[in-house]
Amino acid sequence: MSLRDKAAITGIGETANSGRSVPSPQLGALVRAIKGAGLHPSDIDVIIPYGSAVVADDFVTNFGIPDLRFSATTPLGGASCVAAVQYAMGAMVADAKIGLVSGYGDMGDGSVAMMWRG
């Protein structure tokens, strides 16, 4: 089954390196992406975090998500964020409405987040 046209990027966020803990810039970027899409953090159904240093629980607790439906990681080195896009699309097709993919700059110099809506 093709994933073509099954989901779309509806928000993008970015932050500078805050010099704080590893989750901080990711959280900040994700909130920007979520708000940019006109949604609320607790709306999120799916989280595909970057596969090191953070886990989906970090986003569940900081966003106050009451009922996350699905999470996974896609270990593929620096390309894990790219693999995560495809994985998130699969989740959108299967069941969920709103998903998050989190990325993180190699040198901690920024964070990019994107979101899909099935």
Next chain:
Amino acid sequence: MSATQTYNKLVPEPTSDSAGYWQGLNEHKLLLQKCAGCGTIRHYPRPMCPSCHSMDSTWVEASGRGVVHSWTITHHAFHPGVRDDLPYTLATIDLAEGVRMNAQLRGVAPEMLRIGLPVRVKFETVKEGLTLPYLVADAGA
């Protein structure tokens, strides 16, 4: 208990989010994060308020009083450092401030444990620069 030179348990690694919490314990204070945006108190320390998603927060000192939410009793040493403590009770408690925390509950026999048991936090300096909280029954509650 007094600090020992041979503390062999796992130790925390404070982050920029949690450093204030650990420093508070060294001063025998239980500090909780309070959102600077909406005033919601959260625990454990984390970067963002789960209610309003502000990333600004301050520290407030907790009462140190709460009630047992749940517990487990550990009989097996999953780490060599806890072998001499066995069996020990790990309790999850609801603090008066509305958040939960985990700590060892000491001095309460298993048959006396119950949900809702009043407890209070005490402090134990286990090694140089590291103080940990533990719980005892709050007889005055």
